[in-house]
Amino acid sequence: MDSSQLLSLSTFGYLFASGAYLAAFLFKSKKAGLAGTIATALTFLGQTAALGLRWYESYQIGAGHAPLTNMYESLVFFSWSIACFYLIIEYKFKNKTLGAFAMPFAFFAMAFASSGWVYQQINPLIPALQSNWLIAHVVTCFIGYAAFAVACGIAVMYLLKSRSPKSSGLLATLPDLKVIDDIIHKSMVYGFLWLSAGIITGAIWDNSAWGTYWSWDPKETWSLITWFFYAAVLHARFTRGWHGTRIAWLAIGGFASVVFTYYGVNYLLSGLHSYGAS
Amino acid sequence: MNKDKNSPWMFFASVKLTLFILFILAAASIIGTVLPQGEGAGAYTQFYMSKLDVSSQTANIMTNITFLLDLDTMYQSWWFRTLLLLLSANLIVCTIERLPDVWRLVVQDNLATDLDRIGNMRNRRHYTSSLTVEESCRQISEALKPLGWQTGQRQRDKATLLFAQKAPWSRLGVYVVHASILVIFIGALIGSIWGEKGGVNIPETLTTDKIYQFGTGSPVDLGFTVKCNWFHMERYPNGTPKTYASELVIIEDGDEVLTQVIDVNDPLKYKGWTFYQSSYQSHEKFIFSVVNNESKNEERFLAPPQKAVRWSDENLLFGIQELIPSSTPGSYKYKLLVADNKGGQNLYMIEDNQQITVKQPDGKLYTFHVKEFFSTGLQVGKDPGVWVVYIGCLLMLIGLTGAFFIFHKRIWILVRQEDDTTRILLAGTTNKNKAAFETEFNNLSDKVADINQIEAQ
Ligand code: HEM
Numbered sequence: 001m002d003s004s005q006l007l008s009l010s011t012f013g014y015l016f017a018s019g020a021y022l023a024a025f026l027f028k029s030k031k032a033g034l035a036g037t038i039a040t041a042l043t044f045l046g047q048t049a050a051l052g053l054r055w056y057e058s059y060q061i062g063a064g065h066a067p068l069t070n071m072y073e074s075l076v077f078f079s080w081s082i083a084c085f086y087l088i089i090e091y092k093f094k095n096k097t098l099g100a101f102a103m104p105f106a107f108f109a110m111a112f113a114s115s116g117w118v119y120q121q122i123n124p125l126i127p128a129l130q131s132n133w134l135i136a137h138v139v140t141c142f143i144g145y146a147a148f149a150v151a152c153g154i155a156v157m158y159l160l161k162s163r164s165p166k167s168s169g170l171l172a173t174l175p176d177l178k179v180i181d182d183i184i185h186k187s188m189v190y191g192f193l194w195l196s197a198g199i200i201t202g203a204i205w206d207n208s209a210w211g212t213y214w215s216w217d218p219k220e221t222w223s224l225i226t227w228f229f230y231a232a233v234l235h236a237r238f239t240r241g242w243h244g245t246r247i248a249w250l251a252i253g254g255f256a257s258v259v260f261t262y263y264g265v266n267y268l269l270s271g272l273h274s275y276g277a278s
Numbered sequence: 279m280n281k282d283k284n285s286p287w288m289f290f291a292s293v294k295l296t297l298f299i300l301f302i303l304a305a306a307s308i309i310g311t312v313l314p315q316g317e318g319a320g321a322y323t324q325f326y327m328s329k330l331d332v333s334s335q336t337a338n339i340m341t342n343i344t345f346l347l348d349l350d351t352m353y354q355s356w357w358f359r360t361l362l363l364l365l366s367a368n369l370i371v372c373t374i375e376r377l378p379d380v381w382r383l384v385v386q387d388n389l390a391t392d393l394d395r396i397g398n399m400r401n402r403r404h405y406t407s408s409l410t411v412e413e414s415c416r417q418i419s420e421a422l423k424p425l426g427w428q429t430g431q432r433q434r435d436k437a438t439l440l441f442a443q444k445a446p447w448s449r450l451g452v453y454v455v456h457a458s459i460l461v462i463f464i465g466a467l468i469g470s471i472w473g474e475k476g477g478v479n480i481p482e483t484l485t486t487d488k489i490y491q492f493g494t495g496s497p498v499d500l501g502f503t504v505k506c507n508w509f510h511m512e513r514y515p516n517g518t519p520k521t522y523a524s525e526l527v528i529i530e531d532g533d534e535v536l537t538q539v540i541d542v543n544d545p546l547k548y549k550g551w552t553f554y555q556s557s558y559q560s561h562e563k564f565i566f567s568v569v570n571n572e573s574k575n576e577e578r579f580l581a582p583p584q585k586a587v588r589w590s591d592e593n594l595l596f597g598i599q600e601l602i603p604s605s606t607p608g609s610y611k612y613k614l615l616v617a618d619n620k621g622g623q624n625l626y627m628i629e630d631n632q633q634i635t636v637k638q639p640d641g642k643l644y645t646f647h648v649k650e651f652f653s654t655g656l657q658v659g660k661d662p663g664v665w666v667v668y669i670g671c672l673l674m675l676i677g678l679t680g681a682f683f684i685f686h687k688r689i690w691i692l693v694r695q696e697d698d699t700t701r702i703l704l705a706g707t708t709n710k711n712k713a714a715f716e717t718e719f720n721n722l723s724d725k726v727a728d729i730n731q732i733e734a735q
Contacts, residue, residue: 063514124514127522127542127555182713193678200671209543211475211554211659213667214466216353218311225304225311232300239293265311 003054003067004120006046007076011114013043014079014107021099028173033096037087040103044083051076054122063124068138071266072120075113077138081146082106085187089150093183095175101153133205140201141223144194145258148230151187152255154180155248162245181243184251192230199223222261230254290371299365306361310352317350366463369456380449388441388688389432396439396690401716402705403723411438411693414700418691421729425722427689437694444687449709451680458673465666473661474498479559479653480506483578485529489658500551500658503529507537509558509654510631517607522555524654550660557655564598564612565651571635571643580651583612594644599625612648685710689722702726 017039024033054067067073086102112118158180161171174180202220207213214220233250236242242250289295314325322344326337348355396402407414415438419429427442476489476498485505488497507525514520521541528536528548538546546553566579570592579587583598595617601610614626618639626646628634633647689706704723708715 124516124518124520126519130521131543133543189682193675193682196678197675200675203671204668207664208545209554210556211545211552211657211661213664216310216315221307221311221353225307228300228304228307232297232304235293235296235300240297 003050003057006050006053007110008114010043010047010050010079011107011110013039013046014083014103014110017043017099018103018107021096021103025097025100025173026170033099036096036099036103037090040083040087040099040106044080044087047076047080047083051080058122061122061124063122065125065130066135067122068135069125069129070119070123072113072118074138074142074262075109075118078142078145078149079106079109079113081143082109082149085143085146085150085190089183089187093175093179095179097174098154098157098183101157102150105149105153128209131205131208133201133208137198137201137205140194141198144191144198145262147187147191147194148251148255148258151184151191151251154184154187155251158184158248159245162248177244181247184247185237185243188230188233188251188254192227192234195223195227195230199227219261219265222257222265226254226257226261229257287371290367291375292368293372295368296365296372299361299368303361303365306352306358309349313344313349313352315351315353319345322350362463366460369460373453373456377453380453383686384446384449388443388690389430389434389439391439391441391690393434393437393439393692396692396705397703399690399705399707401707401719402703403727405702405704405727407700407702409700411695411700414693414702415440415691417729418693418702418726421725422722425725427722429691434692437692440691440693442689445684446686448680448684449686451677451682451684454673454677455681456677458670458677461670461673462667465663465668465670468663468666469661470663473659473663475657475659475661477556477655477657478504479655480504481561481653482506482508482565482651489656502549504553504656505529506654508649509652511558511652513606513609515606517609522558524555524656526553526654550662552659552661554657554659555654556657559653559655561651561653563651565649566596567647567649568592568594568596569645571645592642592644596646598648602627604629610650614646614648616644616646685715687715687718689719691726 017036020032020036020039023029024036051067054073055065058064058067068077082102083106086099086106089102090096090098113120157174158177161174161180162177164171175183199220202223203213206215206220229250233242233247233254236250237247314321317325319341322341323334323337326332326340327334330337330340332340344350347357352358409417415431419431419440422429422442426444429440429442431438431440433439474489474491476491478486478489480486483506485503487500487503489500490497505527507527509522509524511519512521512523523539523541525537525539526546527534528546536546536548540546540553540555542555545555563580563582566581566587567576568579568589569576575591577589577591579589581587581597583601586595586597588595597615598612599615600613602613603609604611610630612628612630614628614634615623616626616636616638617623620639622639624636626634626636628646628648631647631649633645635643635645637643685708687706687708689704692703692705694701704726706715706719706722
């Protein structure tokens with residue numbers, strides 16, 4: 001079995017886990033929750049092995065590099081980080097209904113990666129990409145993005161719970177609004193730290209290859225936009241006491257900015273910028 | 279200073295302004311990612327016509343507005359810089375306004391805390407003990423020590439007050455983050471004032487003592503000479519470029535002071551200048567290095583393909599007869615033709631940047647080395663502010679970690695004799711993450727209860 005087969009399998013692993021968590025939430029089934037946790041943990045381990053295998057395979061074809069260098073590999077790492085971050089949260093807050101809102105992101109990332117829209121082959125690295133700063137950059141960014149994704153999922157959970165009348169049967173299994181609010185905030189704080197590190201390592205990489213640490217290209221600028229946005233959200237909460245529904249919406253808005261930084265910039269803005277050549 | 283609520287000072291100290299600036303910065307920055315930057319008027323008119331489907335008249339007006347508001351170079355524009363300046367002013371005033379209070383909290387004498395306040399803290403627990411006051415204090419201090427709480431002690435009225443804290447300095451974390459932003463701005467400013475950015479192409483074996491500024495194209499003296507010994511490109515089997523490398527030599531007053539091979543992520547640094555490998559140019563010519571193996575006589579020649587080269591000293595005639603694509607896409611092998619001195623011709627296959635030894639009919643041996651002739655494309659920069667920026671980045675990460683994950687925790691233990699029992703009060707506070715502290719406090723208070731026959735009340 002090679003790494004891409006193993007990674008395709010992990011798509012189904014996360015799909016199963018998401019389904020199990022959803023069942024745990026909808027039917028208050030402890031067994032389904034346990035199945036979700038086991039599926040997530042096993043898939044996470046399988047994915048870890050697959051990443052290791054892909055690293056090994058890259059050396060076999062003479063293009064040896066860590067599996068963190070293109071869209072496909074970053075999506076895989078993104079879903080891996082989400083699973084990792086989610087498992088920590090589940091362990092800390094001891095509530096499996098969170099999985100129904102967080103793990104679908106891990107599944108979507110893998111489903112998109114395996115969809116055929118994304119180039120999956122291991123490609124040799126052009127000179128500019130052969131840098132340890134690139135690895136540091138991708139790792140830090142995607143841990144941050146994973147935290148923001150989880151914050152977004154949990155924010156959806158918050159909105160769902162806050163909209164319905166008190167203690168209606170189904171939503172009662174969700175954690176208290178206060179606890180959900182706290183998880184959203186902590187995830188964003190965590191994401192903000194890693195995003196900062198991601199922008200910094202990106203700047204250092206840029207400087208070591210081209211002699212400019214900041215060049216205002218659309219991708220860089222969008223990462224800064226996202227950063228400004230979350231900085232504002234943290235201040236709004238910490239110094240002006242915003243919380244609850246407002247912060248939940250901002251967590252969703254912030255993640256939209258993350259998705260645009262990560263994906264939209266490549267496919268929407270590059271089109272505008274290549275206009276100069278046409 | 280006028281600290282009236284509506285004074286300019288309080289305006290600049292407010293976090294509302296911060297929120298406003300941060301959201302505006304985020305929103306405004308979008309413009310430059312959608313609108314191409316640094317183009318000419320014609321390009322913008324066309325851009326508006328094709329993307330927004332407006333008439334050429336409207337597009338012209340929009341183009342005028344674009345230039346009026348400097349939207350074509352918006353990140354360097356006066357209004358964008360004003361926003362950054364506002365953010366800096368906001369940060370500085372806010373810090374001056376708040377830091378003194380925070381500093382007081384970091385260094386204050388907590389053994390002087392008002393005793394009533396301790397009794398009213400949210401996290402608190404009362405005990406009685408059969409030990410004497412001194413013995414209780416001693417044993418509690420002993421028990422707390424391994425948990426990282428180092429107690430101090432003072433006599434207050436008729437009671438003894440113990441105090442211990444963790445990480446008071448973490449309160450400064452936020453201010454380190456804020457300062458780091460200013461440090462980064464200062465670094466960027468230094469770079470934009472005293473920095474220099476440009477580029478230069480150096481053909482192999484030649485030198486330069488100037489670079490050419492980006493944008494203006496005007497020459498800048500380096501103050502020394504740079505020579506390119508060679509440029510080399512390596513490819514993966516599928517033809518993708520694998521390495522671009524050049525060997526550069528720094529020459530000062532005719533002396534070669536430094537020789538270094540650079541590649542894309544590994545520049546050369548000398549006297550504040552950094553030389554980055556950024557591109558290359560092929561001249562469709564080839565460098566031949568030929569050596570007479572016996573006499574060690576050596577000579578270099580430059581020639582395009584299919585052109586005969588004569589080395590008169592050795593009476594040698596040669597040239598590349600044909601370029602043959604090699605198995606790696608994008609690279610070539612050469613069919614090297616060498617005339618012998620009896621009128622015959624011999625053909626040899628040789629790979630780029632390889633050598634081959636050829637035997638002439640008279641027994642003389644010559645070694646040929648053939649290589650495509652390139653110019654190396656260097657990006658050259660001087661940025662005295664970059665270290666300031668890096669220090670700012672490091673400060674930011676340290677500050678964020680301090681602000682987010684390290685908390686200032688304080689506990690007080692008040693021990694007093696009342697009739698013939700010893701009464702103990704344990705209380706604690708933290709500045710953040712209250713829920714986690716509550717758990718820690720409960721564990722701590724159980725521990726205090728466990729030891730020394732203390733009973734909870
Ligand atoms: C891009 C700019 C800024 C960044 C990245 C930043 C970052 C931070 C961070 C990470 C925190 C800690 C928040 C938390 O613990 O949840 C914080 C707190 C704070 N920030 Fe900023 N900040 C920025 C600009 C400003 C400005 C311009 C002001 C001026 C008013 C300001 C005022 C404050 C205040 C008052 C606090 C709370 C401090 C406390 O009482 O502990 N910030 N900031």
